[in-house]
Amino acid sequence: MGAMVAGALRRGSGYGGGGGGFRCSSRLLAQSLRRFASTLVVAEHDGGFVKPSSLSALAAAEAIAKGNKISVLLGGFGPALHKAADHAASSHPLVSEVLVADSETLAHPLAEPWAELLHSVQQKGGYSHVIASSTSFGKNLLPRAAALLDVSPVTDVTAIKEPRVFVRPIYAGNALCTVKYTGEDPCMLSIRSTSFSPATEAMSETKVAPITQVDLSFLSEGTIGKSTWVNLTSQDTERPDLANARVVVTGGRGLKSAENFKLLEQLAEKLGAAVGATRAAVDAGYVPNDLQVGQTGKIVAPELYMAFGVSGAIQHLAGMRDSKVIVAVNKDADAPIFQVADYGVVADLFEVLDELLKKIPDKK
Amino acid sequence: MKILVAVKRVVDYAVKVRVRPDRTGVETANVKMSMNPFCEIAVEEALRLREAGAAAEVVAATIGPTQSTDTLRTALAMGADRAVHVLHDPDPARPLLPLAVAKILRAVALQEKPGLVILGKQAIDDDCNQTGQMLAGLLQWPQGTFASKVLLDKEKQKLTVEREVDGGIETICLDLPAVITTDLRLNQPRYATLPNIMKAKSKVIKKFTPEELSVDIRSDMEVIEVNEPPKRKAGVILSSVDELLDKLKNEARVL
16 A cells, blocks of 8 residues: 555656655655555575675665565575575564565576566565665676666665665765665665664564565566576685674785785684785785675675775775774885774784784684 | 677776765766776677677677767777767766666667677776666576676577676576676776777767667656765874784774
8 A cells, every 4th residue: 555655646746857846745755655665675595594684684674764564585495495584584573574485496596587586576565665785696686677677776875864865885985975766666775784784682582474485477487598507616714704794804915925815814713804805916816806895896894994915996995994993004104095094004014914913812 | 699898988997086066976077087997898808709709790889978989989999890879968966877778778789689798797986786787687688797707609509607796606607698797807908009099980880869769768866965975084003013902902992
């Protein structure tokens, strides 16, 4: 019903034209949305649990409207999916329904069947908002589904000002753009997970949302036969996930070799930190590219970010400038990284690393 | 087979952009403009596929103001055979959105009938990372986004794409025609040589308007304002590791 009211209001407002009349009815629209917002969160899961980035998407859904009814869409194949569905059902007080799409076709994150799924679920549910997290999965899927629905999504939202007014970084984070979505339902956004902290308070045992199976009859041979998943080569690592780590230690070209990166890994071990890298370090082959932090790599915002031998190019700063405390160690006192660092040490990074390794006790 | 490559003219990646005092956008007057770095990689990949005998022709396309011709000339100087320019003058409050660009590119693709469309994974100005996915969705073609390696099997009409994803590298296989978007590590773009720059001047650029392609470029997004990001407070330079550890423990309390 919410979608109908909102739709009627918008039709009456002639929203395409803008102008004074628009502003007035947009306030009405905003009010109606606050009352009737219904959001679909496209969640990712791993090992039977909803991923932390998707829990951030739930927090963003909460920020859209108080009393927002949130539906969570989980897709995949097999028992781990259903375990994750149980987790999703009790993951946030506003979750009113968990939709489970269980199919071999969805076992891997291929955009083609997933976009069909999202399109179909939206058409049945008539949600006012669709939210995914800006992970490689979300960035691959959301725009394709948006094109099928003929709406413009908003990428990498860092703040929600009103149900349809968002802030997002542009030009590698050197400007913040406030945009208003004026199109048809749904308003689709991918959120920067480091900007929305998931609710930490424990859910009461009694509040568990119902779990519904999605009707998958829309999956046609025609669209899903066009792509096949072959494999995923992942770097097995014991350390925390880069995007969600509390501490990140990063190395740049100054590390000089893959061998020297081991020193950073030792430090990371002691701090319980994730290891990151600049593009220069990745291109030089010191570390695999999924460790790259920056405009085109991962965006991180840990409590502590320690940069060793990193000059601080615009593109790298884009990925870490929202960290709470930034430490920079660099020989070059003029390196731009010192302009964003809270604590800087102008010294040979190898000497500093050695000393840190000696002086920081092992993690219990 | 023909390859269509989409390119965009953006503020050069090395420029430190400034927000306009009236907060309507960033300063683009008298600022160095270049081809979006990811688009250069897309052009390079198309040329390599042509040089490997997998494609017969490379067509570059752009959507933008008159000056975007320069960007097309750069693509032609790198080695593209011809180009399509869809003229559009941007309005800062209602910028051309990826959905509109994807619709225009679909119209161009329906005209040119390429077997493969290559785009950059994102433009470094709007940082949207949407156009390729939307184009693939509109055409109902499979997509290989964030590609770091592309292998084309001409006989089977299949494309194997290695993609840079969060957990590592994912390999997928796509039926042609398909859309791919390039990641930084796909290749190292070549420089245009002077003779090739001269030759590019005589290559054909076809011009269209969105109306001629019957594409509706309505925008469903309004830019309300553009601001500077909050400045970080000035940091301090420390003289020793002990001092650093002390500050991290007792002042910042992060250790």
